[in-house]
Amino acid sequence: MSEPSIFFTEVNERQGVFHRRAFLMGGLAGMGLLALTGRLAHLQLVEAQRYEKMSASNQFNFRLVPPPRGLIVDRNGVVLASNRPNFRLLVAKDGKMDPEATLKTLANFVPLDAARQERLTKDLIRAPKRSPVSVMEDMSWEQFSAINVRAPEMPGVTADMGEVRVYPHGGAFAHVIGYVAKVNKEDLQPTGPNSEAIMLHPGFRIGRQGVEKAFDLRLRGRPGAQKVEVDANGREVRQDSGGDIAATPGSEIQLSLDADIQTRALEVMGDESGAVVMLDCRTGDVLCMASAPSFDANRFVRGMTGGEYRALANYERKPLLDKAMSGLYPPGSTFKPTVALAALEAGVDPEQRVNCSGGWYYGGRTWRCWKKGGHGSQNMHDAIKNSCDIYFYQTALRVGPDPIARAAHALGFGQVFDLGIPGQKKGIVGSRDWKRKAVKREPVWQPGDSVSYGIGQGYINVNALQLAVMTARLANGRKALNPRLVRSIGGKELPSGAAVPDLPFKQEHIDYVRGGMIAVANDVTGTAYRQSQLGLGDVMMAGKTGTAQVRSYDNVSNRNSNSVQWKLKDHNLFVAFAPYDAPRYAISVIVEHGGLGGATAGAPRAREVMRVALLKDPEIRARIEKPLPMPELTPDGLAEGAAPEAPIAGAPPVLPPPGGHI
Template sequence: MTEPAIFFNEVNERQGVFHRRAFIMGGVVTAGLFALGARLADLQIIENNRYKTLATANQYNFRLVPPPRGRIVDRNGVELASNRPNFRLLLQKDQVDDVDQTLDAAAQLIPIPPEKRRQLSRQIENAQTFVPVVLAEDLSWDEFARLNVRTPELPGLQADMGEARTYPFGGAFAHVVGYVSKVTDATIKAAGPNPDPLLLNPGFRIGKQGVEKALDLDLRGKAGGQKVEVDAKGKVVREDPLGDIKPVPGKTVELTLDADIQNKALEVFGAESGAAVMMDCRTGDVLCMYSGPSFDANRFVSGLSGAEYQALTQYDHKPLLNKALTATYPPGSTFKTLVALAALENGYDPRTVHVCGKSWPWGGRVWHCDKAHGAQDLRGAIATSCDIYFYQCALSIGPDKIAAVARRFGLGEIHDIGIPGQKPGLIPDTSYKRKHFPHDPVWHPGETPSMGIGQGYVNVNALQLCVQAARLANGVKAINPRLIHSIGGVAQPSGAEAPDLPLAREHIDFVRSAMGAVTEAGGTAGAAAQLGLGPIRMAGKTGTAQAHNYTAGGHGAHGAVGAWAGRDHAWFICFAPFDDPRYAMSVLVEHGGFGADAAAPKAREIMRVALLKDPEIRARIEKPMPMPDIPASPADGAAPPPPTGGPLTGVAGPNPDQGVSE
């Protein structure tokens, strides 16, 4: 009787456990279904727009479209750097299974030398997956057309038209405008972990010198994008032109240079080594900044061969060196103008006379001059460039006072013209000697005469000497040079916004007057600096700077004799018109010999171009011829006076009844 009761209880207990477990599992499943439903509702309703955008981005991609590089123009809008079409052949690495086979196919359409092929193989191996590699560029139209026809048969190859930088004037502006060249691995690494995507784009070029380097970011512009549809592997299956983002071209940079004046400098220098810098002495605008011999900047765009680059670096005239900014030289006798000005500022009497007998014994040695100038006062010593006079003039005031005046005229400093590469040179004084010569910190009296004629420790560049000439010509303002007129239409500060020169005007006028005597009869440039422009005269100062010493065992040669590397450097600084200065310049002929023979004639020809382009100066030159005297007309009805002789007018030929006089 008890067994059924026991069995019934066990069944009830088992059913209770089952019900409880089923209830718990049901609750868990219900909660899971509820959570899943809530998440699905969140994804499909609440966050629908977000995930729709992400899905679209996963389907579409943007290919980088590089912007046109900004133009560089001169003051008159003449293009100094612009862009031209560049036909290229690109290889899409992600679409190529066998690189060697693809290169073989490309070599059947265009020539690929073995050395070039090895270089391309390395580039393809190191390139990122979705970054195309340029196999060839600057293709001819026939080559480009042949590739366009065949590329559909060659997966991974694409005929493309991009842009390449071009420099219309080749070498005339190479040092100041600069050039662009391929982006190196070092440049990409220096850009950090997230470099500008443009740096990875095939064919992109970066500024390497001059304005191209200094204003590279302004000239680059802003990249655009080509919207394309891609598959799961990232390959393009369709383009979407409506979604393209147009690139923003780089800014136009307007320089203060004048292409006509710069090209004239290129012409007059020819193969000679040197520099020419011209400024408007009213505004500070740099009209010419030439360094020669130069090089063709277009060759650097596509890349120089090793042999070409080696030839440029090994040539003794150093075409890659910017002789207007980077190279420094002793200024020679051009420095005497500042020695004279320093003397006048410190109470020196310009009527002081020294006698030049071509040699002058002092300090246990003999100091020399080119000629025996005889008795000279300060004005005459500037006009004839008498060394012996300025040896003694410099000793009367000392190096510190000379250096102070020289720095006020722009020597020994770097001028902010917006491009790199300048070297400050050196204007020495007693503190310089103490700082840099700890073994011999005393400025010895025998070092002052050399400084008085622009030798010794003194070193300057051509831009600084042009600034010196411009400030002397201006006479009032310590004007500063300006090379970049505007960037993207925004004008840069003028060089005329400068403080006044802290010197007496009558002293500056005295030096200017003496510089006028340099270009007159009896002056060192009396014959070489005649402009031939009627009333327009030019004032200047010649300079001949030693490149070596002339003592026994020295390697130098005075003037333009001997080996080229041992000759003197020729200088000429000037401004014109003399009575109303507008343009100032400096000309250096490296190892050119005497300044009057090598530098002054070049300065004259370059200056003539600037003067003849100035409408106001031209009006002074081109005066109308006087009208001829015309006799009064006879009264109405009266017969004209009989002819007084000479050939008859209005007659077809001689009268056969009369003789023909010889």
């Protein structure tokens, strides 16, 4: 019986299937090994550098370093704002850290009361992971050392040294320079320079006022980075100083201010409230722009308590207000030179006289002069010298408001100047058109408005900067000078304030008004003669006093304000330029509620500040120190008080007989 052939057929088929499958699997395995070999070769040969960098990035990290903020200096290079080392305490939230317990531990080494701990705990909870929160600034060396020694035991705690802004002159420049403070939520923006990561760094500060705010981007510079080695959890292990990226300091800003003049201005203001502004009559440079009382900008850098800020904000003399640019006051009699110039341009004869009897009845009321009994017959020169109100009442009524407004605008009133910093207020310069738009209850200019306008009251409000510009333009006599506060940024000079058109006045009219101002300070009958003597030889100044009322004096027999409360006293003003024969410097002083008469408070302070400026000027100092010429001999060759000649021998002279003559 034969064996079935189907047995061999099945074996062969099964063996063939096995071989095919083995070949397929072997091919797939070979292809996989080949692909793996190729991939390994690609990773090790082609992308080796890339993964080396990725590995290093896991091992090392870069920590942002705020750049040194740019210096702010005065015209002579005296530092007004700089940076100093600062030991600070930072805490970064970590997954294993208990913020509340950490702060309680830190309170054993640095002063942290319960309220501050509570606030910092909330800040740490809200902060992103590993984003440091500033716990304390300006630690002492002992505190800094104590924290550093225990840092390994306190995860997330770092004590390092950064920089903090410092203002060496305290409050002397606070309103002009401003201050820096921590970044808040309102400062952050989705795009632009305020969206950068450095804004969230606890050591970063942003400008809040004055030059610090206006030129914040130029002062910031570019941040750097510190290379540090980290562990698998991202915690810092050590620093690698070789890989640090240096920060780029901010630009240096040079101001036109003079530190000596500014400091002296704040000294002479004392406890008074007001402003002092001084300009260079040739270039328009602002040499002094002081507002009193002031505040210490360093306190804002460190951070003020709510109570401290409320005390400053609620003080009646308003130390936070920049009275040089933002404080508006009636100019009083310091406006009379402007009225006189407008009258001359309108064709008024300066020799035409007005009789001042102490009062002038017009419009159903008696308009009084400041001098009881009056000044008598006055021409324009005498009226400026004596500050006669009756003369300027009638002159303003005769000229009208529009010519006066045109002259006021030409001299700098009602303007906002490009100083580079914010905060200026335009003020008011009244005219028919202005009143029609601004005073809806009575849009028509009345004759009585002109009467008050003539003595710097009514529809006229100015600031100390505008008064100084007016004085500087009159002193210059030719150019409509603009004030310049910033001289250079990063070494690049800014345009001078003298690159301006000429004044729209005739030279003889300017000279006439200046002559009246010279008489104010140098004629013995001038309103500021005694208070305007500089004591610097033949270097003398010209000026104009002013008193601005803050209340009505109807039915008041005596305007003396010695017995009234401070806020009811008149404002006291004074403007001046010197030397009067070759003007170099112009100054304006406003003493808020300083009392009656610009010579009582404003002029003495202007004199002291002017002396500093004149004595610092090499040319003026040489003129002051120049020896006086020797007195000339009398025609007969004899000098009064000289020693007698030696006696000579000879016969005695013949004497006349008693009662007789030779």
